[in-house]
Amino acid sequence: MAAAERQEILKNLMKQKEEIEIAIKSLFEVLDSQKGVGMNGPLVDSEQFPRDDIDIPTVRQARHQIICLQNDHKTLMKTIEAELHKLHDSIRSERTEPMDVDGSNPAAETKLPAVFARIDRVDQGSPAERAGLQIADEIVQFGSIRADNFSNLSEIGEVLQHSINKTVIVSVLRKGEQHRLPLKPSTWSGRGLLGIFV
Numbered sequence: 001m002a003a004a005e006r007q008e009i010l011k012n013l014m015k016q017k018e019e020i021e022i023a024i025k026s027l028f029e030v031l032d033s034q035k036g037v038g039m040n041g042p043l044v045d046s047e048q049f050p051r052d053d054i055d056i057p058t059v060r061q062a063r064h065q066i067i068c069l070q071n072d073h074k075t076l077m078k079t080i081e082a083e084l085h086k087l088h089d090s091i092r093s094e095r096t097e098p099m100d101v102d103g104s105n106p107a108a109e110t111k112l113p114a115v116f117a118r119i120d121r122v123d124q125g126s127p128a129e130r131a132g133l134q135i136a137d138e139i140v141q142f143g144s145i146r147a148d149n150f151s152n153l154s155e156i157g158e159v160l161q162h163s164i165n166k167t168v169i170v171s172v173l174r175k176g177e178q179h180r181l182p183l184k185p186s187t188w189s190g191r192g193l194l195g196i197f198v
Contacts, residue, residue, distance in 0.1 A: 006087040007120070013080050014197075020073045027069070030062045039063055084153065084198070091118055091138070092147075112173060113140040114147035117156075117198045119172075126195020131183040133196060134174065141171035153198070160185045160193050 031038050034054040043056050050056055092115060115138040122128050122135055140147065143159045159168065163185050170183045185193035 003087060003090040006083060006090050010080065010083050010087060010120070013076065013083060017073065017076055017080065020069050020076065024066055024069050024073070027062045027066045031059060031066075034059050039066065081153065088115075088117055091115060112176070112178060113171070115140055115173060116145070116147040116150040117142075117153075119196050119198050121197035123190050123195035126188055126190055127184055127186050128194045128196040131170070131181045132179075133170065133172065133181060133183070137172035137174050137179075139170065139172055139198065140178065141169070143168045143170075156198075164193060 028038075035041075037043070037054055037059055043051055043054070043059065045051050117139040119128075119133055119135055119137045119139065122133055142156055143163065145155055145159060165184060165186050167182045167184050170181050172179050172181065183194070187193065188195065
């Protein structure tokens with residue numbers, strides 16, 4: 001399957017993920033409206049009678065739906081991770097060195113390093129945006145991680161956890177040119193330490 005098709009699949013999966021997260025948030029708001037009973041608050045009073053200050057059927061239904069959606073979310077995240085690996089494999093397999101019409105190969109003179117990830121989203125105001133990372137940048141090095149020692153995305157997470165508020169050099173390919181960017185993972189107003197999706 002082509003990388004473009006993989007990207008479309010991932011786009012749809014991410015949309016499903018966001019819809020599930022919105023639904024879960026809405027259901028927790030329902031529980032909060034019931035005296036903040038949450039997922040574990042008692043439904044009976046001190047005398048073991050059903051509480052009359054909350055709508056018990058509503059609480060039970062919301063709790064059940066949250067559990068189901070959380071299970072769906074966990075399954076979906078595994079699917080997204082698997083599709084990400086497939087996308088990266090597709091990108092690597094589709095990368096070819098350009099040939100001139102006379103049969104020469106200019107890339108042989110300036111061979112570009114192998115890509116192991118591609119940036120699909122950069123959040124505004126994030127550490128990644130401040131570092132100069134852009135959508136469609138292809139990552140060839142992230143700190144000590146390169147294509148020849150990369151196995152899964154969790155390795156990037158490990159580098160991040162050990163590099164909070166420290167500068168990590170990220171090398172990317174952009175329009176056929178390599179760029180080295182100083183990135184400082186840190187907490188910000190959004191999710192994660194970077195503000196990118198790869």
